[in-house]
Amino acid sequence: MELKRYIGRRLVQIFVIFFVILTVLFLLFRLAPGDPVSRMVDPNLTPEDAALLIKEFGLDQPLLMQYLYYLKNFFTGHFGFSFHYGQPVVQIIWNRLPNTILLFTTSIILSALVGIFLGKIASWHKGEKTDICMTLGALVTHTIFLPWLALIMIWVFAYKLGWFPITGMITVEIWLDPQAGLWTKALDVLYHMTLPLATLFLIHFGSYLLIMRSSMLDTLKEDYILTGRAKGLSEKVIRDHHAAPNAALPVVTSVGLSLAFSINGGALTETVFTWPGIGRELVFSVSHNDYPLAQASFLLIAIVVLLSNLVVDILYAYLDPRIRY
Amino acid sequence: MALLVVENLSVGYQTQNGYLHAVEGVSFSLDAGKSLGFVGESGCGKTTLGMAVMRLLPSNGLIREGRILFDGEDLLTKTDEEMRQIRWQEIAMIFQAAMNALNPVHRVIDQITEAIYTHTPSHNKNEAHEQVRALFKFVGLPEDRMRDYPHQYSGGMKQRAIIAMALACKPKLIIADEPTTALDVIVQDQILEETKSLQREFGVSIIYISHDISIVADICHDIGVMYAGQLVEYGAREEVFDNPSHPYTKALLSSYPTLTGEKSQLMPIPGEAPNLINPPFGCRFSDRCTEASVSCKSNPSVWLEITPTHKVLCHQCGKHCGE
Ligand SMILES: Nc1ncnc2c1ncn2[C@@H]1O[C@H](COP(=O)(O)OP(=O)(O)OP(=O)(O)O)[C@@H](O)[C@H]1O
Ligand SMILES: [Mg+2]
Numbered sequence: 001m002e003l004k005r006y007i008g009r010r011l012v013q014i015f016v017i018f019f020v021i022l023t024v025l026f027l028l029f030r031l032a033p034g035d036p037v038s039r040m041v042d043p044n045l046t047p048e049d050a051a052l053l054i055k056e057f058g059l060d061q062p063l064l065m066q067y068l069y070y071l072k073n074f075f076t077g078h079f080g081f082s083f084h085y086g087q088p089v090v091q092i093i094w095n096r097l098p099n100t101i102l103l104f105t106t107s108i109i110l111s112a113l114v115g116i117f118l119g120k121i122a123s124w125h126k127g128e129k130t131d132i133c134m135t136l137g138a139l140v141t142h143t144i145f146l147p148w149l150a151l152i153m154i155w156v157f158a159y160k161l162g163w164f165p166i167t168g169m170i171t172v173e174i175w176l177d178p179q180a181g182l183w184t185k186a187l188d189v190l191y192h193m194t195l196p197l198a199t200l201f202l203i204h205f206g207s208y209l210l211i212m213r214s215s216m217l218d219t220l221k222e223d224y225i226l227t228g229r230a231k232g233l234s235e236k237v238i239r240d241h242h243a244a245p246n247a248a249l250p251v252v253t254s255v256g257l258s259l260a261f262s263i264n265g266g267a268l269t270e271t272v273f274t275w276p277g278i279g280r281e282l283v284f285s286v287s288h289n290d291y292p293l294a295q296a297s298f299l300l301i302a303i304v305v306l307l308s309n310l311v312v313d314i315l316y317a318y319l320d321p322r323i324r325y
Numbered sequence: 326m327a328l329l330v331v332e333n334l335s336v337g338y339q340t341q342n343g344y345l346h347a348v349e350g351v352s353f354s355l356d357a358g359k360s361l362g363f364v365g366e367s368g369c370g371k372t373t374l375g376m377a378v379m380r381l382l383p384s385n386g387l388i389r390e391g392r393i394l395f396d397g398e399d400l401l402t403k404t405d406e407e408m409r410q411i412r413w414q415e416i417a418m419i420f421q422a423a424m425n426a427l428n429p430v431h432r433v434i435d436q437i438t439e440a441i442y443t444h445t446p447s448h449n450k451n452e453a454h455e456q457v458r459a460l461f462k463f464v465g466l467p468e469d470r471m472r473d474y475p476h477q478y479s480g481g482m483k484q485r486a487i488i489a490m491a492l493a494c495k496p497k498l499i500i501a502d503e504p505t506t507a508l509d510v511i512v513q514d515q516i517l518e519e520t521k522s523l524q525r526e527f528g529v530s531i532i533y534i535s536h537d538i539s540i541v542a543d544i545c546h547d548i549g550v551m552y553a554g555q556l557v558e559y560g561a562r563e564e565v566f567d568n569p570s571h572p573y574t575k576a577l578l579s580s581y582p583t584l585t586g587e588k589s590q591l592m593p594i595p596g597e598a599p600n601l602i603n604p605p606f607g608c609r610f611s612d613r614c615t616e617a618s619v620s621c622k623s624n625p626s627v628w629l630e631i632t633p634t635h636k637v638l639c640h641q642c643g644k645h646c647g648e
Contacts, residue, residue, distance in 0.1 A: 230413060
């Protein structure tokens with residue numbers, strides 16, 4: 001079937017892109033001025049432990065060999081030890097990944113769905129109050145400086161009103177309480193997630209709303225919309241069943257395109273709200289010269305973005321039969 | 326009783342440069358089971374006329390005056406909801422831009438059954454599918470392509486699918502707006518044949534819009550010739566074709582090769598159609614007419630009955646015919 005071929009092709013592309021990223025990262029970390037050993041090996045280690053690590057990463061070998069070691073270590077999951085935590089990097093990353101995915105995907109999906117829905121309504125009321133309010137709102141939230149918004153959110157909703165916690169992802173007492181069920185724990189996470197989620201959502205939904213709105217306005221001029229009217233379909237069916245599915249396609253594309261850029265905001269949001277995710281780890285490791293952790297965080301973020309892109313592509317193919325067949 | 330009677334219909338568009346008189350004082354009637362063709366050059370108001378009957382004009386379009394009686398009821402007094410019921414159930418339309426008339430994200434069969442379900446909600450899935458199968462057979466589309474998406478069809482197949490769709494609710498009237506313009510001559514011929522047989526088998530009335538008078542003459546019982554928003558000649562096919570009376574009709578006939586293959590001298594009509602925002606007071610064709618006199622430009626033209634089934638909107642004809 002065509003869809004399989006399409007996904008297969010995308011997988012190959014993704015693999016190639018990933019390989020390029022892998023190589024660039026290697027070069028970036030090795031060719032930067034300074035001693036590579038000092039970057040991969042914690043200066044506080046005993047000389048014996050250090051020697052072991054140097055051997056494992058092939059740091060005493062020529063560059064090409066180092067690269068092969070690097071690949072081997074990557075595919076076997078050896079990223080070295082974090083200077084700061086003194087733990088294997090893989091372990092740290094592995095713990096942080098689900099938190100990032102939870103916050104990131106939820107915010108993307110939420111902002112895309114709400115953006116599509118509101119954009120549809122706005123286009124339907126083009127030029128009326130509803131439309132003007134929505135468009136203005138979208139423009140304003142879209143252009144707000146994210147760290148500022150995050151701080152305002154904390155100041156208003158956590159500090160002043162006290163509705164939400166200021167930091168973190170869980171309430172430790174609840175998670176230590178053996179009586180607490182899964183449901184209670186989930187609600188606790190949701191409670192902590194509300195502010196960072198709201199921040200990311202506010203930053204992102206505006207652009208999706210604007211794209212959907214203009215795409216709807218274009219779609220409504222299409223001939224098949226006229227056919228729908230001639231068929232005696234109700235305006236609601238025409239809007240929701242005929243115009244919206246076509247108009248949403250550019251939004252899906254834009255979600256895919258914006259994924260890589262939203263990493264930035266994701267990392268900032270995680271940092272401001274001390275959300276224990278990879279983005280925060282990245283910011284932290286870079287500012288603390290924790291090279292092994294930084295390298296692994298970069299790689300993982302690249303993987304997350306590439307895979308989400310794949311998901312978006314599959315979704316697109318599912319929505320647009322011209323790609324599927 | 327006539328199925329459709331249009332009386333003194335005037336339609337226009339609000340544009341940046343002012344009000345554009347796209348259709349002016351058009352009257353005609355169409356009996357059940359008969360077909361009527363409208364011809365005229367690009368921009369003369371054919372599509373506007375068709376859209377007005379469906380009440381599907383764009384938002385800047387306005388029906389200024391006139392009556393559209395369908396089955397004895399004035400469509401212009403219907404509410405939007407009543408009109409919605411009439412569309413496709415009573416009057417279906419085949420659009421000029423058939424290539425994009427099907428929604429790319431839905432299967433062809435679903436787009437046809439959608440029309441059936443909308444107007445006969447009692448139909449179950451099997452009945453509706455059976456009906457689509459029969460329609461596909463009728464328009465000569467292979468049944469196993471029913472579940473395809475529109476982009477998997479060729480232009481001709483799309484056009485047939487749309488004809489099948491137009492028949493789905495067994496309407497009394499189909500308005501076909503240049504359904505074959507984008508197709509090659511062979512497919513065009515096939516579709517024309519189908520249109521004729523559709524009329525025989527379903528007894529449906531057809532309004533056929535085209536800029537090609539030979540096509541219209543091939544299909545339709547009656548012909549209406551339009552020029553610059555006005556109907557200028559109207560009558561039974563044989564009479565209009567054999568005895569074209571309006572100078573514009575004559576020019577049209579001589580600017581197309583006949584279907585029978587006789588080669589006649591092709592005569593392009595010199596000049597341009599008048600501006601429809603400020604149409605001339607007198608005869609609108611007078612600037613391009615070889616037979617025009619001074620009185621043509623200074624007086625609005627009047628209808629002249631040549632026979633009970635043949636009329637023409639021209640000053641000069643009166644003199645000629647009277648001679
Ligand atoms: N939406 C619109 N807004 C303003 N003017 C319009 C609009 N649609 C059509 N017109 C004008 O109305 C006149 C009649 O247009 P119409 O589309 O009915 O012509 P037509 O006979 O169908 O032409 P064609 O053979 O090219 O399809 C033209 O002068 C056109 O410019
Ligand atoms: Mg037209």
